[in-house]
Amino acid sequence: MSTTRIAFIGAGNMAASLIGGLRAQGVPASHIRASDPGAEQRAKVAAEHGIEVVESNAEAVRDADVVVLATKPQVMKAVCEALAPSLSAGQLIVSIAAGIPSASLARWLGVDSIVRCMPNTPALLGEGASGLYATAAVSAEQRQQAEQLLSAVGIALWLDEEKQIDAVTAVSGSGPAYFFLLMEAMTAAGEKLGLAPDVAARLTLQTALGAARMAVASDVGPDELRRRVTSPNGTTEAAIKSFQGNAFESLVEQALQAADNRSAELAEQLGQ
Ligand SMILES: NC(=O)C1=CN([C@@H]2O[C@H](COP(=O)(O)OP(=O)(O)OC[C@H]3O[C@@H](n4cnc5c(N)ncnc54)[C@H](O)[C@@H]3O)[C@@H](O)[C@H]2O)C=CC1
Ligand SMILES: O=C(O)[C@@H]1CCC=N1
Structure with missing residues (x-):
């Protein structure tokens, strides 16, 4: 190099x-x-x-x-x-x-x-x-x-x-934008719950950084790390139930499929 x-x-x-x-x-x-x-x-x-x-x-x-x-x-x-x-x-x-x-x-x-x-x-x-x-x-x-x-x-x-x-594009090429979208949404929701905008933003960003660093450093997967945050009948469980009740995983799958499809479509339209 x-x-x-x-x-x-x-x-x-x-x-x-x-x-x-x-x-x-x-x-x-x-x-x-x-x-x-x-x-x-x-x-x-x-x-x-x-x-x-x-x-x-x-x-x-x-x-x-x-x-x-x-x-x-x-x-x-x-x-x-x-x-x-x-x-x-x-x-x-x-x-x-x-x-x-x-x-x-x-x-x-x-x-x-x-x-x-x-x-x-x-x-x-x-x-x-x-x-x-x-x-x-x-x-x-x-x-x-x-x-x-x-x-x-x-x-x-x-x-x-x-x-x-195409799949890499859907997962990691476009991926930073998905996490930024989640950060935007969490910050906005934090503000609605009464936090000052800069407090909501800083807590969100540090939480994203901390979670990503933990997930990378850990010898267990994100599923186990999530379980460790989720106390039975506690606040996290309430939030996760709300996400899953609104088809969170299916939403993510559909979004990545849309990116994969768009990548194939670009090849069709622009590769001639
Ligand atoms: N932005 C992202 O997160 C990622 C982008 N890509 C790919 O990277 C490529 C560039 O994307 P971005 O940087 O986001 O777009 P961009 O619009 O920021 O950059 C493209 C640059 O090409 C220049 N340009 C236009 N015509 C040109 C020409 N005839 N000769 C030389 N330069 C010319 C433009 O002035 C512009 O500065 C795209 O093909 C995209 O699919 C891939 C992975 C991630
Ligand atoms: O949105 C796009 O088409 C480019 C490719 C992956 C990220 N940005």
Whole structure:
């Protein structure tokens, strides 16, 4: 990783999270370059992370070992077709775009070595969770390069089938937003119960942090940790009964299914 040169095509939210995580892990600014058409975005990411952010995608990929495609899925075809003539042999393509199949990327770019991955924004703090899938043409060394890139910013798990990327998108790619939604809802409910807004917010955030840290550190699963909070006939039981009476698990399953479906739909719509 220390000598690998990485180019990010698109310097938006997810790219900035990855860049921030890599910089925090000690990857030198001189080894990371990004491109983005937005002047404000270029200035922001350059200032925040001390890296060069250029307007031209072709310039960004010059001398890069790894090219990370980090634009929205909707512009990926145009971006790849315009970028194809600027790529060099041996460069590894890593796409973080939701939905877009590796076969489409390979066709648009004229490149076979593609790693599709689905990271998430906590990468910014080194707490990311990514699933990775490599096409058959990706060499062992390139697999290692991709894994090093993503494991520098959190956990990185290989998948056997490309289709599983849709499920990873539903669980961890979009997942931070589900927890943020729960935090928003708990804070609002705490306020309704009479807490000052900042008190409700701080208690909610610290509880989320504490619960996540406990779940990660514990040798028992979240089900047992939940049981330990739940006194018979107590307050937690009342709340959990209310959640379950309102089909909480089924709600979560339906939400993740919707994300998985949307990922497949993006592939159908945008992968042609
Ligand atoms: N935001 C998230 O939590 C996650 C996003 N992703 C994927 O990451 C990709 C980027 O998503 P975000 O960062 O959220 O979007 P974003 O909109 O914040 O970033 C996209 C960036 O691409 C730039 N861009 C547009 N056209 C371009 C072009 N022709 N050449 C170069 N750059 C161009 C935009 O100016 C923008 O800054 C998407 O494909 C998304 O599916 C994956 C995992 C999580
Ligand atoms: O919402 C999206 O489509 C992207 C992919 C996963 C998280 N954000």
